[in-house]
Amino acid sequence: xxxxxxxxxxxxxxxxxxxxxxxxxxxxxxxxxxxxxxxxxxxxxxxxxxxxxxxxxxxxxxxxxxxxxxxxxxxxxxxxxxxxxxxxxxxxxxxxxxxxxxxxxxxxxxxxxxxxxxxxxxxxxxxxxxxxxxxxxxxxxxxxxxxxxxxxxxxxxxxxxxxxxxxxxxxxxxxxxxxxxxxxxxxxxxxxxxxxxxxxxxxxxxxxxxxxxxxxxxxxxxxxxxxxxxxxxxxxxxxxxxxxxxxxxxxxxxxxxxxxxxxxxxxxxxxxxxxxxxxxx
Numbered sequence: 001x002x003x004x005x006x007x008x009x010x011x012x013x014x015x016x017x018x019x020x021x022x023x024x025x026x027x028x029x030x031x032x033x034x035x036x037x038x039x040x041x042x043x044x045x046x047x048x049x050x051x052x053x054x055x056x057x058x059x060x061x062x063x064x065x066x067x068x069x070x071x072x073x074x075x076x077x078x079x080x081x082x083x084x085x086x087x088x089x090x091x092x093x094x095x096x097x098x099x100x101x102x103x104x105x106x107x108x109x110x111x112x113x114x115x116x117x118x119x120x121x122x123x124x125x126x127x128x129x130x131x132x133x134x135x136x137x138x139x140x141x142x143x144x145x146x147x148x149x150x151x152x153x154x155x156x157x158x159x160x161x162x163x164x165x166x167x168x169x170x171x172x173x174x175x176x177x178x179x180x181x182x183x184x185x186x187x188x189x190x191x192x193x194x195x196x197x198x199x200x201x202x203x204x205x206x207x208x209x210x211x212x213x214x215x216x217x218x219x220x221x222x223x224x225x226x227x228x229x230x231x232x233x234x235x236x237x238x239x240x241x242x243x244x245x246x247x248x249x250x251x252x253x254x255x256x257x258x259x260x261x262x263x264x265x266x267x268x269x270x271x272x273x274x275x276x277x278x279x280x281x
Contacts, residue, residue, distance in 0.1 A: 004079050005100030018277070020226070022226060024228070025063065026053060027063070029261045029264075035076075041272040048229075050229075051085050051087065084103060085104055091121050101167075133168040152173065161200055169203060173194070173218075191218055204223045204226050219275060220278055235267045236261070236264050237260065240259060243255075
């Protein structure tokens with residue numbers, strides 16, 4: 001197989017009523033692990049590079065070119081997606097580098113400003129044949145506490161999609177970014193109402209904090225693209241920490257980083273199967 005657009009993977013999963021995994025890249029080893037996971041599960045995967053990741057690497061280009069190269073060598077369909085871009089110029093750069101999909105995150109902006117900027121991004125991206133994910137309603141964590149009452153309103157979501165032309169919508173239904181336990185409670189009834197109201201696929205951010213059974217319920221209610229980062233990062237870090245603790249003489253980083261990569265591959269493959277099997281009723 002070869003590099004594909006997230007549009008193909010998300011729309012196919014939405015049509016079948018299943019979920020598709022979208023996992024964040026932190027460095028080359030993560031990208032390699034996620035492509036290996038797709039091979040293990042015999043399922044497609046979306047590799048996501050966030051604005052934070054691009055900034056960590058001193059710019060988008062180095063990590064993007066490495067991730068795109070790994071994706072092109074994959075045995076299964078793999079997409080490369082820009083995640084949580086708050087800077088319009090970063091979206092433009094991703095399009096130039098060959099990303100097939102981008103997410104513009106205006107979720108923290110006032111509604112009218114979010115609509116205007118997202119519509120601007122959509123116009124430029126669609127001219128290049130690029131799939132666009134938008135966000136409406138705050139997804140908490142990272143930059144502050146997740147307000148318990150914040151949810152995406154279905155009527156507002158319909159208006160937002162119509163005004164911006166986004167191809168997929170990230171919604172606030174109870175999840176929160178960067179959770180270290182899997183205790184988040186999702187509003188499954190709201191997911192169903194959003195799914196019924198909209199003609200674009202729904203995206204769940206902050207899925208690391210959501211238990212397997214709840215994610216499966218969310219997919220059955222109409223959630224399609226399932227984003228995971230922190231949960232997989234934990235597998236990487238625990239494998240590395242365990243190896244270093246057991247061998248103080250180890251200095252070749254490849255020997256412990258490989259264990260982190262292998263741990264991520266195994267868990268990501270398990271999650272890909274979970275999402276794919278959780279079919280809508």
